[in-house]
Amino acid sequence: MAQAARKKTQGRGLLLQALALLIVVLILGLIIHNTVLNLEARGIASGFGFLSQPAGFDLAFHLLPYDETTTFGQLFIIALLNTLLVSAIGVVFASLLGLLVALARLSQNPLIRLLGTIYVETLRNIPLLLQLFFWYFAVLRNLPGPRESLEFFGVVYLNNRGLSIPFPMEPAAAFYIALALILGLIVGHYLRQAAVKKRVEAGRFPAWHLLPYAIPVIFPLLTLLLLGQRWQISWPELQGFNFSGGLQLIPEFVSLVAALSLYTAAFVAEIVRAGILSVQKGQMEASEALGLTRLDTMRLVILPQALRVILPPLTSQYLNLVKNSSLAAAIAFPDLVLVFSGTAINITGQAVEIMAMVMMVYLLLSLSISAAMNRYQSKTLHYLGQRS
């Protein structure tokens, strides 16, 4: 009896799956069939041959050299780099600001708490695109010209042409120093682990236990010395009608980064706050009873446990930020979507290939960010004895 019933459901399951497959294949087939027909009717040759043709239009912002001979293939990389740059800077700013706002909302001072609440409730309830327009059209475009720039400590200038910041004469020098800093942080991390291990074995820290904290400072300083003459900061200076020297960031870039980070920070703040609140009060009291300082309580007891709650939603927020960077298209910052889904489609007409490329990039980015964060998360869970 039971076996017959199971057989019946199995049969029905197979039938249902066959039906689903048939529908999917049919829809895909129909789409491909129609697309081929339409492309033929319009005389558009399909394929990725256009990638080796010169693009021949101007870009307002690019990290790699760019001229009339640059092909669509190279342009793809350049536009992708712009998207990645904006996303990376946005993630850093959003995380820092989000943490700050979260701490403000947890503060014992009611006024600070209120300010945190106003920040969160205002920024997350207004569309990002509106905020982007606000920063770009209402704020940055309406700033005074270079001669009446807003000045911050005499080194950073903000005007309607964008933001001028001090920057190394040779951009390569900045790259080496950033590299040294990252290297220093990695080496410091492993040294710190070694020191902790020594302490577990010998009962106390080795004499060099402060070294891990010094290395991230020493490495960049050493690089500075090694670079010698090549290391020279160029300061923005007003010359004639505009600034020369330093690094000039265009208004589109500044407003995009500002809008993305300010908006995402509101969400990050709520995630961090919920994470910290999720740690039981007894944990705080217990670590206080053990005589840990407030900082150590936060660092060793509260945060590791909070991270378990924080990481999954934080991952989605980072993903959202990367995807939202595509709003750049609305203020004409040349990111992947504007340059490819916009201009390149208009020039080449290769809509199908280009949309597929752009969507694949975002899909791959999304999948790799979730994979990286999942790895990090399973590692932290591992340390916590996999309680989840």
Next chain:
Amino acid sequence: MAWTRFAKKSPLQLVITGVLLALLIYWAWPVFDWLFFKAQFTGTDRSACTGEGACWLFVRARFDQFIFGFYEPSERWRPILVAILWILGFIPVRLARFPARKALIPFLLVVLPVSSWFILRGGFWGLPSVETSRWGGLMLTLLISAIGISLSLPLGILLALGRRSELPLLRWITVAFIELWRGVPLITVLFMASVMLPFFLPPGVEFDKLLRCLVGVVLFTSAYMAEVVRAGLQAVPKGQHEAAAALGFGYWQSMGLVVLPQALRQVIPGIVNTFISLFKDTSLVLIIGMFDLLGMVQAASTDPEWMGYAMEGYVFAGFVFWLFCFSMSRTSLRLEKRLEQAR
């Protein structure tokens, strides 16, 4: 009371509060000055705006367009009628004791969206037709969100069930579908709807631009909805499935009568959050050349007649969006509290 306790407990905090308050007033005062005290509220055209404050005349002059877009003024009773229908349709949902609540579901999901479309579009029974390209403003924002919400919820539920299904092929198809939509930005989906969808249709078949955009929005939102519903399904204890099986329920009976009602109740906050994101994301349609509320404001502020008043436009649009989103999130909080009590 709380304040005096706070002051006694920590005098340093009181000093910090004082300094902060002073700074805040110093910075916020000019903002209020601009918004209200020095602002211009009366007059007919921009020549009345001479002060240093905001020029709200801009918003007043264009208010009708911000709400209805380019919808013919003589036909604006139609969007108003549709709005009233939606409000009337959703009142019973809020009334816990309304007798035929279940019967309302097909009405809300099918009859209401379809009939709204026809009322707004016109072209029958002597109703003059209004092209969808003329629809705009807050009306378009609300329309896209409402239809997006109505259709993405059932589709999302089906996808979530597919993802939790024991049939591997069905599971893979739905997983691929969900991850595909969740992995790409909405802008590219809209670009696809406006640029690529015509390629997918048989040659010669024309498809309304607004409908194309709605297809994109619904598919995109349903993928997010599916993940919310999946979380709810996971939260339903296994015993409930077994109990339903013991009662002799088949798959659809057990899902529809036992599991889904519990699952959906668990994730109401998540569903409302998806609504809120959809409502905000509606503004992206301006990138493919449609004029929702933000699109209308943007267009009006680049109009030579009102050049230089972009700030007022954004403040107004921001306030309207904020009002809707904030009240939705408060509603969700209230529901969450009520459900917690009920448990």
